[in-house]
Amino acid sequence: MRVLRPGVVASVVVLRALLLVLPCAALAVALPEVPHGLVVAMVVVSAASWAWFPDHAVGVAPLALVAGWWTVHGVVDWRLLVVGVLLTTAHLAATLVSYGPPTLAVDPRLARLWLARGGLALVPLLVTWLAVRGLDPRLAPSWLWLLAGATAVGLLVATARLVRPEER
Amino acid sequence: MTSWRPTPALVRACLLGVGGVSLGIVLGQEVLAVLGAPFVVLAATGLAGRPRRSPHVAARLDHTRLHEGQGATSRLDVDELAGVEHVTRVAARAAHVATLPMYGTVGSLVDEGLPTIAFSPRRWGRRALGAERVALTSPWAGWRWGPVQLPETSLVVLPRTAAYDTRAEVPQPDGLVGRHRSRRVGSGNEFEGIRPFASGDRLKRINWPVSLRTGELHVVTTRAEQDAGVWLLVDALRDIGVSGGIDGRASTLDLTVRAAAALAEHHVRTGDRVGLLVVAANGARVPLGSGPRHLQRLLGTLARIRTDARSTPPERLDLGTTSGSVVHVLSPMLFTPLVTATASLQRGGTSVVVVDTLGDALTEPDGADRLALPSLAMRMQKIERDDRLRRLAALGAPVVPWRGPGTLDTVLHQLSRRAQVPRVRA
Numbered sequence: 001m002r003v004l005r006p007g008v009v010a011s012v013v014v015l016r017a018l019l020l021v022l023p024c025a026a027l028a029v030a031l032p033e034v035p036h037g038l039v040v041a042m043v044v045v046s047a048a049s050w051a052w053f054p055d056h057a058v059g060v061a062p063l064a065l066v067a068g069w070w071t072v073h074g075v076v077d078w079r080l081l082v083v084g085v086l087l088t089t090a091h092l093a094a095t096l097v098s099y100g101p102p103t104l105a106v107d108p109r110l111a112r113l114w115l116a117r118g119g120l121a122l123v124p125l126l127v128t129w130l131a132v133r134g135l136d137p138r139l140a141p142s143w144l145w146l147l148a149g150a151t152a153v154g155l156l157v158a159t160a161r162l163v164r165p166e167e168r
Numbered sequence: 169m170t171s172w173r174p175t176p177a178l179v180r181a182c183l184l185g186v187g188g189v190s191l192g193i194v195l196g197q198e199v200l201a202v203l204g205a206p207f208v209v210l211a212a213t214g215l216a217g218r219p220r221r222s223p224h225v226a227a228r229l230d231h232t233r234l235h236e237g238q239g240a241t242s243r244l245d246v247d248e249l250a251g252v253e254h255v256t257r258v259a260a261r262a263a264h265v266a267t268l269p270m271y272g273t274v275g276s277l278v279d280e281g282l283p284t285i286a287f288s289p290r291r292w293g294r295r296a297l298g299a300e301r302v303a304l305t306s307p308w309a310g311w312r313w314g315p316v317q318l319p320e321t322s323l324v325v326l327p328r329t330a331a332y333d334t335r336a337e338v339p340q341p342d343g344l345v346g347r348h349r350s351r352r353v354g355s356g357n358e359f360e361g362i363r364p365f366a367s368g369d370r371l372k373r374i375n376w377p378v379s380l381r382t383g384e385l386h387v388v389t390t391r392a393e394q395d396a397g398v399w400l401l402v403d404a405l406r407d408i409g410v411s412g413g414i415d416g417r418a419s420t421l422d423l424t425v426r427a428a429a430a431l432a433e434h435h436v437r438t439g440d441r442v443g444l445l446v447v448a449a450n451g452a453r454v455p456l457g458s459g460p461r462h463l464q465r466l467l468g469t470l471a472r473i474r475t476d477a478r479s480t481p482p483e484r485l486d487l488g489t490t491s492g493s494v495v496h497v498l499s500p501m502l503f504t505p506l507v508t509a510t511a512s513l514q515r516g517g518t519s520v521v522v523v524d525t526l527g528d529a530l531t532e533p534d535g536a537d538r539l540a541l542p543s544l545a546m547r548m549q550k551i552e553r554d555d556r557l558r559r560l561a562a563l564g565a566p567v568v569p570w571r572g573p574g575t576l577d578t579v580l581h582q583l584s585r586r587a588q589v590p591r592v593r594a
Contacts (some may be wrong), residue, residue, distance in 0.1 A: 006271075007273075019319050052457055055176050059180050061178075064183070064229040067188060071200045071203075094180075098175065098177060099275055100256040103272075103274050105269075107275060107277070109277055110275075122204035124208060124209055126205055149194055155189075155190065
């Protein structure tokens with residue numbers, strides 16, 4: 001019996017499976033603490049939707065849900081690093097798959113390129129994790145928080161402006 | 169007009185990176201800042217890679233005149249590749265057209281060169297090649313241009329001239345150029361005999377050894393070289409069977425068209441004048457002619473043949489042939505009026521050869537229920553057809569199934585011998 005549609009490439013199927021598995025795994029890292037059933041259900045459903053439509057904005061949902069759950073629980077131990085790696089990997093898998101339809105085989109050179117880019121993207125994860133673990137925010141001067149807040153707002157505005165399509 | 173648009177990956181990275189880190193700082197949520205940090209890099213690099221100009225994209229085929237089974241590569245022309253990292257092409261599926269890669273989807277990094285797609289039409293006729301969707305992606309998959317739909321190229325795929333060769337001469341060559349040996353004396357190269365000199369003979373024809381021996385001038389006579397007027401009558405009233413293209417099973421029309429193409433090529437190559445009459449809804453007639461350009465015209469006409477269920481067979485065939493012409497009737501002979509018209513041609517003094525192009529179209533598949541209605545109908549039709557062909561053969565029109573090279577050798581030899589027998593006309 002044929003499992004895949006004609007022409008669908010196995011590498012794409014593997015990457016799509018990762019889109020379903022990785023967000024769920026990022027939530028499962030919290031075990032033995034079991035997240036609320038509603039959260040689990042939402043993550044599974046949104047991750048499945050993402051796996052079905054990897055080039056769709058629905059991909060934000062599972063990542064935001066998992067990040068939100070860990071934020072609410074305020075865990076900053078080694079598990080946070082694992083969660084960060086899993087979420088970043090899921091994002092990269094979706095990016096790789098989104099280059100074309102399911103019949104487009106994953107180009108090994110493109111995959112290696114994104115592997116390197118993924119490694120680069122994980123550097124800030126480690127740096128911020130170490131900073132959060134090692135620095136005491138109470139020692140920071142008050143202007144630093146103001147500056148950080150203003151920078152964040154500036155970044156948001158710049159991003160919104162850049163992402164807007166060209167007007168013709 | 170298509171422009172560069174942010175990809176869902178960039179939007180995701182921006183929301184999780186910039187949004188997450190900003191919220192983390194503003195709300196004092198360390199976890200959010202840590203989890204958002206990798207996405208900041210991906211968002212920033214994606215945003216920075218925004219291309220400045222919209223490119224113009226066009227695809228072109230290497231060849232626009234193809235025979236079935238041949239291939240052409242479709243190449244992409246992009247005028248502005250600055251800021252483009254990856255190109256994806258997805259070719260539309262078309263009937264009887266094979267693509268390489270198999271599903272017509274290809275993508276590659278721009279520094280490797282733009283991806284190409286190979287098309288190969290597997291059946292003669294009008295085919296649409298090259299319709300595709302193209303998408304360009306910027307570095308870090310931040311921006312995408314397209315996918316845009318590129319138009320298809322419609323081209324006429326000529327039938328493959330199936331390997332065909334014959335050493336038999338056409339029975340009654342009626343022209344004055346060509347390779348066929350004539351029964352008439354003329355200025356060819358084929359030795360006919362030696363006779364005494366007569367006024368008007370060319371001096372270079374004098375045979376000096378014989379003249380010296382006999383004491384009288386003798387000249388060498390040769391046979392004239394003559395071409396033949398060959399008509400190809402193609403029955404395109406119906407297409408029985410399923411065409412699997414050049415690699416699969418052949419329908420009756422496939423066999424007919426390929427056989428006609430092979431015969432046309434053979435006769436044009438040997439210097440004969442070849443004409444074509446297509447019996448179909450969009451019937452066509454190509455007058456007698458010779459040469460490579462005429463062959464292309466014949467193949468082009470064959471490639472444009474379409475069947476129509478409403479088309480009706482003609483009552484009589486008016487080719488305007490002389491008694492010296494040979495008519496090859498290529499048909500599965502499933503219609504009585506066409507058989508009658510062929511018999512009329514034969515009675516009119518034309519040398520008619522029926523090339524049976526039914527092939528396996530009426531062969532029952534293994535394991536088929538022999539008492540089922542379609543099987544019975546098929547067998548009845550075959551019996552009727554065989555009876556028609558027997559009657560046609562009894563009239564003197566040989567019927568030969570198309571088998572490729574040498575199909576007509578025996579038949580043409582017999583017709584040539586018959587043509588040389590003196591006849592008494594009433």
